[in-house]
Every structure is written in C-alpha cells, then in structure tokens.
Amino acid sequence: MRTSLTRLAGAAMVALTLAGCAGTSGIVDRFGGQSPNDLLSQAQQQQGSEAAATRLQAAELFQRQGDNQRALDIASSLDRSVLSSDQQLRWALLTSRIGLELQDPQTVLAATDVLDSAATLPDSERNTLLERRGLAQAMNNQPFEAAQTLTALQQRTDDTQLNDTIWRQLNRLDPSQLDQLAGQGSVAAGWVTLAQLQRQQGANIGTLTNAISQWQSNNPRHPASRRLPTDLGKLDEIRDQEIRRIAVFLPQSGPLESIATAIREGIETRADDVRSQGGQVPELVFYDTTGQDIESLYARATMEGAQAVIGPLSKEQVSQLETRDSVALPTLALNYGTHDRNSARNLFQYGLSAEDEARQAAQRGQLDGHHRAGVMVPDNEWGSRVLGAFQNQWQQEGGELVSVQNYDPSASATSAVKSVLNGGRGRPDMLFLLALPGYARQVPPTLDYYNAANLPIYATSHAYEGSPQPRLDHDLDDVMFVDIPWLIPEAAAGGIDALPFESTRERLIQDDQPAMIKLHAMGVDAFELARRLPVMSAIGGFELYGATGRLAPGQDGRVVRTLPWAVFRNGQPTLP
Numbered sequence: 001m002r003t004s005l006t007r008l009a010g011a012a013m014v015a016l017t018l019a020g021c022a023g024t025s026g027i028v029d030r031f032g033g034q035s036p037n038d039l040l041s042q043a044q045q046q047q048g049s050e051a052a053a054t055r056l057q058a059a060e061l062f063q064r065q066g067d068n069q070r071a072l073d074i075a076s077s078l079d080r081s082v083l084s085s086d087q088q089l090r091w092a093l094l095t096s097r098i099g100l101e102l103q104d105p106q107t108v109l110a111a112t113d114v115l116d117s118a119a120t121l122p123d124s125e126r127n128t129l130l131e132r133r134g135l136a137q138a139m140n141n142q143p144f145e146a147a148q149t150l151t152a153l154q155q156r157t158d159d160t161q162l163n164d165t166i167w168r169q170l171n172r173l174d175p176s177q178l179d180q181l182a183g184q185g186s187v188a189a190g191w192v193t194l195a196q197l198q199r200q201q202g203a204n205i206g207t208l209t210n211a212i213s214q215w216q217s218n219n220p221r222h223p224a225s226r227r228l229p230t231d232l233g234k235l236d237e238i239r240d241q242e243i244r245r246i247a248v249f250l251p252q253s254g255p256l257e258s259i260a261t262a263i264r265e266g267i268e269t270r271a272d273d274v275r276s277q278g279g280q281v282p283e284l285v286f287y288d289t290t291g292q293d294i295e296s297l298y299a300r301a302t303m304e305g306a307q308a309v310i311g312p313l314s315k316e317q318v319s320q321l322e323t324r325d326s327v328a329l330p331t332l333a334l335n336y337g338t339h340d341r342n343s344a345r346n347l348f349q350y351g352l353s354a355e356d357e358a359r360q361a362a363q364r365g366q367l368d369g370h371h372r373a374g375v376m377v378p379d380n381e382w383g384s385r386v387l388g389a390f391q392n393q394w395q396q397e398g399g400e401l402v403s404v405q406n407y408d409p410s411a412s413a414t415s416a417v418k419s420v421l422n423g424g425r426g427r428p429d430m431l432f433l434l435a436l437p438g439y440a441r442q443v444p445p446t447l448d449y450y451n452a453a454n455l456p457i458y459a460t461s462h463a464y465e466g467s468p469q470p471r472l473d474h475d476l477d478d479v480m481f482v483d484i485p486w487l488i489p490e491a492a493a494g495g496i497d498a499l500p501f502e503s504t505r506e507r508l509i510q511d512d513q514p515a516m517i518k519l520h521a522m523g524v525d526a527f528e529l530a531r532r533l534p535v536m537s538a539i540g541g542f543e544l545y546g547a548t549g550r551l552a553p554g555q556d557g558r559v560v561r562t563l564p565w566a567v568f569r570n571g572q573p574t575l576p
Contacts, residue, residue: 036061040074049082056087060094068098072107085119093125096132108136127157138165141367143172147181151188160227167229170195171543172550174485174564176494190222198232199545203531204280205242209235231539241534245283247301247329249311252288256313262516263334266508266523267310273504282308282531289313294320298328310334310530321347330533332526342556348536350529350559352522352548354382354434355389357460357482360562362393364480365430365458372402374420374428374455376435376443379406386434386460394432402428409435413442421452433459433479441475456480461487461563466514470571480576482563484548486521487514488573491566500545501528521547529559 034042039058043051055078062071075095083091092114099107112133115126134149147169154162170191173181182192194215201208212232216225248267250260267284275281285304287297289312301309309331312318315338321327322337326345333349342349365373373394377383383406391401403424407416421427433443440463447455461483463476485492486505493499501524508520525546529536536542536553543552550562566573 036065036070048079049084052078052080052082053084053087056083056091056094060090063094063098068101072098072102088114088119089121089125092129096129096136100132100135103139105136105140108132109140112136127153131162134162135165138169141363143169144177144181147173147188147191148184151181151184151191154223155185155187158223160223163224163227163229164231166191167195167224167231168541171198171541171545174493174545174550175498175500179498187223190219191224193219194224194232202535202544203274203528205235205239205534207280209239231541234538235535238534238538241307243282243307243531243533245285245304245306245308246530247297247304247306247309247311248284248286249289249294249297249301249309250286250313250334251290253290259519260313262519263313263523263526266520267527268523269507269520270501270504270524270527273501273507277503287311289317302328308332308530308533310526318349322349330537332530332533334522334526336558342558344557346537348529348533348553348557348559350522350526350551350561352484352518353561354386354460354462356561357563358386358390358432358434359393360482361432361458361460362390362397362399364565365394365432365456366397366399368430368456370399370430370456372400372426372429373432374403374405374424374430375401375432376405376407376416376420378409378434380409383434390432400425402426407439409439413439413446417443417446418450421447421450421455428455430456430458433457434462435459436462437465437472440479441472444477444479445475464488464566464573466517468572472571473568474571476568477571478567478569480565480567481573482565483573484518484521485564486517486547488564488566491573491575492564499547501547505547518548525551 036058039054039061043054043058046054055074059071059074059078062074072095075091075098080088080091092111095111096108099105099111112129114121115129115133121129130149130153134146134153137146137149147166150162150166150169153159154166170178173195178192178195182189194212197211197215198208201211212228212235219225248264250264251257252260264286271281271284285301285306287301289297294312294317298309306329309329311334313334315335318333318335319337319339321331321333322339322342322344324344327347330346331348333347335351336349336353375387375390377387387404394401403420405416405420405423407413420431433440435443440459444457447453457479459479459481461481463479463481464473464483464487466487485499486509489496489499496502499505504524509517512520525544525548528544528546529551532542532544543550548561549564551559552562553559565576567576
C-alpha cells in the first residue's frame with residue numbers, strides 16, 4: 001500500500017467524511033442475529049445471486065465489527081454481476097468506506113465506478129459516493145480530478161464541510177488547471193477566484209485578508225464565504241507578523257560564490273519586479289557569510305531590525321542550525337542539512353534537490369503500475385545519495401528493486417544497460433535513470449539493441465540540457481523526466497504566459513545557460529517563500545506554485561519540491 005505524504009495527509013479528511021456518513025450503515029439489515037461466520041457457512045450451501053447476497057451480508061457485518069480487511073476480502077471476492085441493483089449499491093457503499101478507512105484510494109475509486117453506470121441512485125447515496133471518490137482522488141495524487149469532483153458535489157449539496165479538502169486541492173493546481181476548473185460552474189469559479197487572490201496577494205498578509213473580506217462581500221452565498229477554509233481563517237491571527245526586512249546570508253567569495261551570485265540575482269530581480277508592479281516588498285539586506293560565525297550574523301541581523309533570514313547556503317552551516325531547538329529569526333535556509341531530520345523551530349530548508357526528483361520518480365512509477373525497478377546511477381557520492389532516496393521511496397511504496405548499476409559516467413552505456421537488464425533478480429518493468437544528457441542519450445538505443453525498447457524510463461531533470469535540441473535528443477524519445485516549470489513551459493503550465501512569475505523570468509532568462517536559469521529561479525522562489533514565512537508557520541497545508549516546482553514544507557520544515565513531468569517526443573519535451 002502506498003504511504004506517500006499525500007496518502008498520509010488524507011487521514012484527517014477520511015475521519016471527517018466517515019464521521020458524517022454514520023447514517024449510511026442503516027441500509028444494512030440485522031440479519032436475524034447471525035454471525036458473519038455463520039453467513040459464510042450458509043453461503044457455501046448456496047449458489048448464484050443467493051450466495052453472493054449472503055456473502056455481502058457477512059462482509060457488512062465484519063465491517064461493523066471493525067474487521068475491515070476481512071470484510072474487504074469477502075466483498076472483493078464475491079460475484080458482483082449477480083447482485084441486484086440495491087445490492088450493488090450496498091457493495092459500493094461498503095467497499096468505498098473500507099477503502100477510505102484503510103487509506104487505499106484504488107479500492108475506493110473502483111467501488112465508486114457505480115456512479116458511472118446507467119443505474120439511478122438515490123441522491124443521498126450518490127452524494128456519499130461522490131464525496132468518497134473526491135477524497136480518494138486527493139489521496140491518489142489527483143488534485144485536479146479531486147477538485148472537479150468535490151466542487152461539482154458542492155454545487156449540488158452546498159456542503160461547507162468539503163471546504164478544507166477543496167482548498168488543499170486548489171493549492172496544488174497550476175494556473176492552467178485553475179482556469180480549466182473555473183469553467184465548471186459557479187461554485188468552482190468562486191473557489192478559483194479565491195485561490196488566485198491567495199497566490200497574487202499571499203506574500204502580504206494584510207492585503208490578502210482585505211482581499212478575502214472583499215471577496216466574501218462579493219460572494220455572500222458561496223460555501224467558502226460562509227465558512228472560510230481553516231487555513232485562510234488563521235490569517236487574522238498573524239496580521240501583525242508582516243515581514244518588512246529580510247536578512248540574506250550568502251557568501252561573497254569562496255567555492256560557493258558563483259552559485260550565491262546567481263541566487264542573489266534571482267532574489268533582487270524578483271523583488272524589483274514586484275516593486276515595479278506596485279507590490280509591497282520587504283527591504284533586503286545582504287550579509288557576507290564568508291568566514292563568519294553564524295551566531296554573529298544572526299545577532300547583527302536582529303539588531304538591525306531583520307524579521308526573517310534567507311540563507312545560509314553552506315550545507316555545513318545548515319546542518320549546524322538544524323540540530324538546535326530553534327533559530328533566532330524565522331529562516332529559509334538555501335540547502336538541506338545532513339541529519340535525519342530538522343529539529344529547529346522556525347527553520348525551513350529549501351534547495352534544488354535531486355533526491356526530491358528521485359522520490360517523485362518512484363511515486364510516479366508506482367502510480368503507473370510498475371513494481372520491479374531497475375536503476376542506473378553514476379558511481380559517485382551524488383549517485384549514492386540519489387539512489388538512496390529512490391530506493392527508500394520505492395520500497396516504502398511497496399516496490400521491489402531488482403537491479404542496480406553504478407555506472408562509470410566516462411564509459412559507454414552498453415555494459416551498464418546490459419547488466420541492469422540481466423544482472424539482477426529478474427527483468428525490471430521500469431528503469432530509473434540519473435544521468436547527464438550525453439550519457440542519457442545512449443541508454444534508449446542500447447535498450448533497443450537488447451530487445452528492451454518498451455522498457456519505460458523515468459529520469460531526473462539532469463537528462464535534459466534545458467533547451468530544445470531535437471537533433472541531439474531524438475534518441476531520448478519516450479523518456480519521461482521532471483524539470484522546473486521555467487524550463488519546460490509547455491509541459492508544465494500550458495505555455496510561457498501561464499508560468500509562475502513569468503514577468504520576472506523574462507527579465508532573467510535572456511541568454512542564460514540552463515544551470516543559471518535554475519539558480520535564478522531558485523532565488524525567485526526563495527524570495528517568495530521567505531516573505532511568506534509567517535504563513536508557512538501558521539498554515540498546515542501551505543503550498544507555493546513556484547518557478548522551481550510546487551513547494552510545500554514537510555512536518556520538519558524541509559521544503560518538498562514537486563516538479564511537472566514531461567516526455568521527449570521528436571526530441572522535444574512535451575506533455576506526457
């Protein structure tokens with residue numbers, strides 16, 4: 001069973017919806033005092049529809065007794081085709097409820113297929129199944145489908161209990177998805193307007209709360225107007241925490257100087273762009289971290305009126321900070337520490353982590369139905385770190401790692417591809433690839449040579465140089481990969497105009513190399529995250545659709561970056 005952050009985050013939603021569905025168990029008769037085991041014995045003496053109906057009764061009783069797994073096993077194995085219409089509905093209600101309680105969205109989605117049949121369902125049961133379908137889609141990392149289902153249900157029922165779940169899904173949509181959702185009814189359109197307000201004004205708490213109040217005045221009958229999502233309701237509590245001065249801790253010399261310079265350019269350009277558009281921008285004060293003690297930097301910044309910090313960039317300094325109980329000022333570090341978790345209160349960590357991409361590839365492979373992964377990573381420390389991230393996520397998701405090849409990046413890919421296909425515990429059904437473009441381009445033709453042309457390949461962003469090169473990249477056709485929205489605009493957002501912070505991108509991109517674009521984009525997102533630090537601390541479901549991906553702080557303050565997927569077709573990145 002999948003145990004991703006999305007799945008775990010669904011537990012509260014499930015508890016809420018099932019608490020509201022207690023009355024649906026009344027559809028089950030009491031079966032004359034028979035035990036579920038008695039009913040199963042009885043079913044063995046019956047045939048056809050009679051046996052299936054008795055097994056359904058037994059499954060319902062097991063569920064009411066709290067034995068969900070036994071109930072699901074019985075319900076899944078009985079012959080549904082011989083059940084009557086009423087029994088089909090009882091089966092769907094039973095199985096969907098169990099699926100939610102077991103955090104198993106696939107079971108719920110299969111059970112709610114009854115909604116797509118020609119059968120006429122009572123309104124109450126139809127609404128229950130629609131809600132469960134929406135919750136399952138949310139757990140199954142399908143935010144757009146979940147938002148569609150739940151806003152359509154709310155259009156029918158006006159149920160404000162759906163508000164928090166709908167809001168969490170909207171925060172995960174890109175701009176083109178929001179625009180598409182807005183055309184699906186007045187309730188959906190109202191939600192989209194509210195989500196767009198939050199994105200446009202979210203860095204200024206006072207402006208945002210005023211805008212929300214105005215939206216409520218303009219939409220008094222909308223479910224979200226009558227009962228704001230919990231996350232938005234918390235904004236009033238932090239109105240006095242507006243950030244007006246940010247200290248930026250970056251090295252101005254040494255091995256990290258060039259990276260720091262590019263990040264600083266992204267920060268300053270974004271701030272200037274917001275200012276030129278009439279937005280309120282915190283003052284930025286830069287501090288050179290070269291040879292400086294981190295305590296002294298915090299003391300200076302605090303004395304000079306800083307309310308938040310961007311940085312440090314050094315992994316060593318971030319690792320020092322994350323072992324503390326707290327940091328002196330709310331801080332967005334620009335790297336990830338080396339410890340198992342971040343223990344410091346008010347410390348958030350953000351960076352361009354290949355490990356995030358590896359974990360995302362593992363999740364996508366599982367969602368696509370693969371279970372036996374082969375892996376190719378370079379034979380170095382970077383490859384080991386990324387392999388560890390992929391392996392942990394893959395096995396956590398229930399997959400088997402059948403073959404791992406630590407290849408020599410300077411050698412031909414031929415022997416490594418042959419080994420990954422034949423040197424493990426059987427043939428893989430997918431390949432995870434960490435490789436730079438020159439090496440990555442060798443892999444698909446070599447798979448063809450070894451009669452494995454149909455083996456799906458999931459790659460990190462490193463397989464793409466960052467600009468379309470059809471002649472060079474045609475060998476990568478059908479390879480799936482992730483990358484930052486700014487580098488794959490058509491796949492990420494439906495075009496350049498829909499990209500996050502596009503006006504800033506236009507000022508930065510010019511003749512940049514892809515690596516420089518990524519660092520500039522990181523600076524842009526660092527600025528946007530830092531001025532939202534009070535919101536990030538107060539709101540459990542905070543997400544930012546940024547230049548480097550969808551950004552969401554985990555429970556320990558480490559920001560998880562989710563990137564859009566693309567696939568090579570005719571040597572160019574396109575929508576999968």
